[in-house]
Each structure stands twice: as structure tokens, then as C-alpha cells.
Amino acid sequence: MSTLHAYVHVPFCRVRCGYCDFNTYTATELQGFSQSDFVNQFAKELELSKRVLGSARHLESIFFGGGTPTQLPASDLVDVLRLLDDSFGIAKGAEVTTEANPDNVDGFYLEALRRGGFNRVSFGMQSAVSSVLETLERTHTPANVPKAIKAAKEQELQTSVDLIYGAPKESMDDWKRSVDAAIELETDHISAYALIVEEGTKLARQINRGELPEPDEDLQAAKYEWADAQFAAAGLTWYELSNWSRSKETESKHNVAYWLGRDWWGYGPGAHSHLDGERWWNVKHPSAYAGKLAEGLSPEADRETLTELQKFEERVLLESRLATGLDLSIIENKDAVAGLIADDLIDAKAAFQGKLVLTLRGRLLADLVVRRLV
Ligand SMILES: C[S@@+](CC[C@H](N)C(=O)[O-])C[C@H]1O[C@@H](n2cnc3c(N)ncnc32)[C@H](O)[C@@H]1O
Ligand code: SF4
Incomplete structure (x- = not known):
């Protein structure tokens, strides 16, 4: 389950x-x-x-x-x-x-x-x-x-x-x-x-x-x-x-x-949900939300199915911010990884063990790290 x-x-x-x-x-x-x-x-x-x-x-x-x-x-x-x-x-x-x-x-x-x-x-x-x-x-x-x-x-x-x-x-x-x-x-x-x-x-x-x-x-x-x-x-x-x-x-x-990209249902006006690569979000104003529900409709404003590229980018963005790190096996650009180690943005020891973990300097420049990977 x-x-x-x-x-x-x-x-x-x-x-x-x-x-x-x-x-x-x-x-x-x-x-x-x-x-x-x-x-x-x-x-x-x-x-x-x-x-x-x-x-x-x-x-x-x-x-x-x-x-x-x-x-x-x-x-x-x-x-x-x-x-x-x-x-x-x-x-x-x-x-x-x-x-x-x-x-x-x-x-x-x-x-x-x-x-x-x-x-x-x-x-x-x-x-x-x-x-x-x-x-x-x-x-x-x-x-x-x-x-x-x-x-x-x-x-x-x-x-x-x-x-x-x-x-x-x-x-x-x-x-x-x-x-x-x-x-x-x-x-x-x-x-x-x-x-x-x-x-x-x-x-x-x-x-x-x-x-x-x-x-x-x-x-x-x-x-x-x-x-x-x-x-x-x-x-x-x-x-x-x-x-x-x-x-x-x-x-x-x-x-x-x-x-970690798990499944969640977001209830309420403007809430976002994610189920198995499908994302949607509710209409924002409480009156509009109640109006949709009163008609027996879903309160959703819009939805999108994540492409493989979006899923990859999102994983890099979110998991690289975690101390447990991002699994480096999903990164094809090994030169970028070597560059991040050389610039002291990611931990060399963790990288040799297959994980991308930000150094303190990397945490201050997390957006730059992500840009160099995706
Ligand atoms: C949206 S609030 C909800 C909780 C509660 N209403 C409150 O203000 O404590 C959740 C957190 O978002 C953060 N937050 C909201 N707007 C922000 C902004 N423009 N920049 C940084 N943090 C923000 C605040 O630290 C806040 O505690
Ligand atoms: S406006 Fe409301 S939700 Fe936003 S930070 Fe202030 S108390 Fe929290």
C-alpha cells in the first residue's frame, strides 16, 4: 500500500x-x-x-x-x-x-x-x-x-x-x-x-x-x-x-x-495535490471553492501531468536540499558533479559514496548548484 x-x-x-x-x-x-x-x-x-x-x-x-x-x-x-x-x-x-x-x-x-x-x-x-x-x-x-x-x-x-x-x-x-x-x-x-x-x-x-x-x-x-x-x-x-x-x-x-515526492491530497481553497506524477490545485477564493463544490464539481482550477524531465528537475531541486542528499546515479553530467566538488559546493566524501550532499557553502548557493545540474 x-x-x-x-x-x-x-x-x-x-x-x-x-x-x-x-x-x-x-x-x-x-x-x-x-x-x-x-x-x-x-x-x-x-x-x-x-x-x-x-x-x-x-x-x-x-x-x-x-x-x-x-x-x-x-x-x-x-x-x-x-x-x-x-x-x-x-x-x-x-x-x-x-x-x-x-x-x-x-x-x-x-x-x-x-x-x-x-x-x-x-x-x-x-x-x-x-x-x-x-x-x-x-x-x-x-x-x-x-x-x-x-x-x-x-x-x-x-x-x-x-x-x-x-x-x-x-x-x-x-x-x-x-x-x-x-x-x-x-x-x-x-x-x-x-x-x-x-x-x-x-x-x-x-x-x-x-x-x-x-x-x-x-x-x-x-x-x-x-x-x-x-x-x-x-x-x-x-x-x-x-x-x-x-x-x-x-x-x-x-x-x-x-x-521526497510522495503522494498527498491538499484540501481547501488553493491547496495543491500530488498523486503519482499528476499535480492539481484548487481555485483560490473560498467563495469560488464553495461554489464549485455546491455544483457537485471538483474544486480544482487546473492540473498537469509531470513529464520525465519535470520529474527529474523536481527531484534534483528538492532532494539536493536534504542532508540525506540526492542519489547521484540519476545525474548523467559527471563533469558538473566534479565541478561542484572542486568548487566546494558539495561534499566530496558523500559524492564518492553516490550521494550529492551540499556543503555549507553549497547551502548558501543551492540555486546555483541546481542550475549546474539540470
Ligand atoms: C504562511 S505562514 C502560516 C502560519 C501562520 N499564519 C504564521 O504566519 O505564523 C507559514 C510561514 O511562512 C513564512 N513566510 C510567509 N511569507 C514569507 C515570505 N515572504 N518570506 C519568507 N517566509 C515567509 C513565515 O515564516 C510563516 O511562519
Ligand atoms: S498573513 Fe497570515 S498566513 Fe501570512 S504570515 Fe501573516 S499570519 Fe501567517
Whole structure:
């Protein structure tokens, strides 16, 4: 029986952060769609997925992402989980994660999640510095984060925090404070992402108008190197370019499944799915999504079948970012591999053992490595 993973996209946020272009809507942008209808709509897409998949596959991991899944009552998230379990069965030991903002969960909420079957929470910390959180237009304060982590640990939930480095005006010292604060939380897992200035966001407009400086790539690289060294010293090992874990067991099994090209069904507005080389994605707006389902139609916007070349390129792109590495037997261009070793971008010893594993320098130049291979 092949493995199956589920992603549930909850496209609601109290306010939109200036840098974010995820498929998410504030209450005034919902155009008649009611957040309280989310579970009903989900149940309709679930029926569709059962018809496509049959019931012969258990779920190995489930991830609620957003938006802000915790904008919904905990009972809604638990209802969704129960419906998934009734339909497919959740495998023993499956990882069940929700993303959460540090300022919209408390002990009662987290207890309800734990009782309902969740075992992991990933908090959007972003920074421990007030001025950086303000630039990012986050609603939480630095003090919200340790409180939320403490409450999650009291429920014996696995914990992770997301950090962002390279926000406009963030100094190296600001970043060091954020890294130290994240380490002090003693979470099981940390993700650290370079800030991407997404076109069409408020942040992009502020930068275009000269109100905020552009992120400095050299400073971002220095921040990555600093964080990696501090995380390693604190017992957190990198296992994917932007992800560090306390142990193999606490790596995000759900994200590893994406990176290894496994099958997953993405439920909810704008969610992407992948089954055996076939990819599709749902219409983005919750009202359009509900409209399709009300007509008994699939909410899909479009789909594509990956060509052999696309499959190869995707494998190189995703697996080269993993510490376990990319199987070098799929790379025909041996000269390119030799060049990457000579330039200290990939580990020579691992390469002799048939794996492409990035060096620290290679991790800073991962896009270049991929370009030289595909
Ligand atoms: C889309 S959010 C969802 C979780 C939750 N709403 C939150 O903000 O914490 C998931 C993560 O994406 C990252 N993210 C969103 N936009 C980004 C951007 N433009 N550049 C880098 N990271 C970004 C943030 O680190 C965030 O924690
Ligand atoms: S970063 Fe998170 S909280 Fe902010 S708008 Fe995006 S999804 Fe919502």
C-alpha cells in the first residue's frame, strides 16, 4: 500500500502581514464565505477524494496550514481530523501538525487539539525583536512566543518555530537575538527562512517607493551561517536547507514527504495535490471553492501531468536540499558533479559514496548548484 499524506489549507487570517502572499483572507475579504462553513466544505471535498483514492490508504501525516488554521475553533480542526480518520484511517504514530500564530492559542485551545489527536504545533515566531515584528506587521509581541511554547509543551505537543531573516532594517544583532531566543525555547524543531519580497505585497510596494530598504543578500547569507552554527551548537541538526531538528524523530515527516515526492491530497481553497506524477490545485477564493463544490464539481482550477524531465528537475531541486542528499546515479553530467566538488559546493566524501550532499557553502548557493545540474 503506498503512503498518503493530507494537507488542509485554512485560508483565514485576522490581518494580513505586509510580506505575505499566501492564499489567505481577512474577514472583510471573504465575500460572503463564512469561516464557520469551513468544515462543511471540507467534508464535500473529502467525499470527492474518497471516490478518487478509495479507502485503501492510511494517512501517514496530516498538516493544517494557512493562513492561520487556529483562527478556527479547535473543535473545527478536530472535526476535520475525525472526518479524515473515519475516511482513510490515520496510521499509528502519524504526525498531525497545525500551524499557529503565537497570539491566538492558549492552554485550553491546545488541550482541545491534543485531545482531538494533534501531536505537533508549528508557531510563526519570525523574530524576537519588537521593531522587526513591526516591520513585518505581525500581530504578536516577542513575549507571546515563550507563553505559547510553554502551553504547547504542557500538553506534550511537539513544538517548532518559524523564523524569518533579512527583514528590512533587521541588523545582525537583531538576528542574533532572535536566534538566541528561539534556541532558549528548547523546541524540537526550528525553520528559518530568508525573507522573500513577493510581488504585489505591501512590503514590495514599500520597498519600491523607497520607504524600506531592500534585503541585503550578503547579510542574509551571513545570518544563515550564524544561525546554522548556533543551532548546531544547541543540538539542532540541519536536515533540509531551512530546517533544523533535535533528532531524526522530530523532523517534519510531512515536509519530508513533499521533498521526497510522495503522494498527498491538499484540501481547501488553493491547496495543491500530488498523486503519482499528476499535480492539481484548487481555485483560490473560498467563495469560488464553495461554489464549485455546491455544483457537485471538483474544486480544482487546473492540473498537469509531470513529464520525465519535470520529474527529474523536481527531484534534483528538492532532494539536493536534504542532508540525506540526492542519489547521484540519476545525474548523467559527471563533469558538473566534479565541478561542484572542486568548487566546494558539495561534499566530496558523500559524492564518492553516490550521494550529492551540499556543503555549507553549497547551502548558501543551492540555486546555483541546481542550475549546474539540470
Ligand atoms: C504562511 S505562514 C502560516 C502560519 C501562520 N499564519 C504564521 O504566519 O505564523 C507559514 C510561514 O511562512 C513564512 N513566510 C510567509 N511569507 C514569507 C515570505 N515572504 N518570506 C519568507 N517566509 C515567509 C513565515 O515564516 C510563516 O511562519
Ligand atoms: S504570515 Fe501567517 S499570519 Fe501573516 S498573513 Fe501570512 S498566513 Fe497570515
